[in-house]
Amino acid sequence: MMQAHTYLTFNGNCREAMQFYQQCLGGDLQVQTLHDTELSHRMPDTIKDFVLQAVLTMNSFTLVATDMVQDEGLVKGNNVSLLLTFNNKREIKNCYQKLSEGGEQTHPLHHTYYGGLAGNLRDKYGNCWLLTLEAE
Amino acid sequence: MASFKVNPYLNFDGKAEEAFNFYKSVFGGEFAGAGIMRMGDAPGCENITAEEKNRVMHVSLPIGDGAVLMASDTMPSMGHELKVGNNNYISLHPDSKEEADRLFAGLSAGGKVEMPMEDMFWGDYFGSFQDKYGVQWMINCNTKQ
Numbered sequence: 106m107m108q109a110h111t112y113l114t115f116n117g118n119c120r121e122a123m124q125f126y127q128q129c130l131g132g133d134l135q136v137q138t139l140h141d142t143e144l145s146h147r148m149p150d151t152i153k154d155f156v157l158q159a160v161l162t163m164n165s166f167t168l169v170a171t172d173m174v175q176d177e178g179l180v181k182g183n184n185v186s187l188l189l190t191f192n193n194k195r196e197i198k199n200c201y202q203k204l205s206e207g208g209e210q211t212h213p214l215h216h217t218y219y220g221g222l223a224g225n226l227r228d229k230y231g232n233c234w235l236l237t238l239e240a241e
Numbered sequence: 242m243a244s245f246k247v248n249p250y251l252n253f254d255g256k257a258e259e260a261f262n263f264y265k266s267v268f269g270g271e272f273a274g275a276g277i278m279r280m281g282d283a284p285g286c287e288n289i290t291a292e293e294k295n296r297v298m299h300v301s302l303p304i305g306d307g308a309v310l311m312a313s314d315t316m317p318s319m320g321h322e323l324k325v326g327n328n329n330y331i332s333l334h335p336d337s338k339e340e341a342d343r344l345f346a347g348l349s350a351g352g353k354v355e356m357p358m359e360d361m362f363w364g365d366y367f368g369s370f371q372d373k374y375g376v377q378w379m380i381n382c383n384t385k386q
Contacts, residue, residue, distance in 0.1 A: 109308035111249055112330040112379055165307060166247050175327055182326015184375060188250040218284050235250050
């Protein structure tokens with residue numbers, strides 16, 4: 106069966122961002138920098154700490170990220186969000202507060218007409234999240 | 242430790258229905274639940290324009306192993322502005338090279354190929370592209386399994 110993961114791009118602060126997500130979401134974080142690769146001796150020192158790949162895993166959740174930016178530069182969009190679906194009111198409120206710290210609460214948690222809670226936020230690294238609570 | 246499910250959620254400027262019919266033609270399957278829910282179906286949306294009533298409030302397409310692709314359209318009358326970025330890829334992990342090739346060919350049609358499918362030094366069969374709706378995808382097939 107096919108899996109689908111989210112793969113985020115940063116430009117030098119990938120490790121910091123993934124550590125922040127780990128604090129918010131939990132899980133196990135593995136980080137590989139350019140310094141860890143065979144070609145690192147041919148790279149300037151300024152980019153050796155850049156992250157080639159960082160993987161945050163917990164249960165069925167995998168979030169992958171990198172500092173390797175495309176040729177045209179990094180463009181932070183709002184057309185793709187990460188949707189987190191909770192089944193516990195305390196957990197969704199706690200997670201919303203943590204993830205939105207230093208970011209923007211674009212649509213704070215509110216009661217939906219279909220009987221749950223939902224909210225949007227843009228975190229301090231520019232990534233968009235949607236949090237929803239299925240009716241308990 | 243919090244427990245939650247995670248899925249990519251896409252946003253379009255009026256093209257969600259067209260895009261999801263395109264994704265359904267590639268992945269197969271059916272839209273979950275009642276199918277496409279429209280803005281006009283939501284309470285409080287009686288006075289929006291006919292064009293906005295027809296926009297997608299929510300659609301979801303299961304694509305395998307608990308992964309569900311979901312989307313909605315923006316609502317320009319509420320000040321929503323779509324900005325297509327390159328900071329977020331959806332990384333698919335099919336079971337076989339044949340399935341990887343099929344997904345790559347289907348989803349990248351009319352889009353912009355970044356890396357054609359190739360055997361990579363780290364052992365995966367890999368490719369990436371931006372589809373014709375601006376969504377970025379990676380196809381990753383672990384051929385050592």
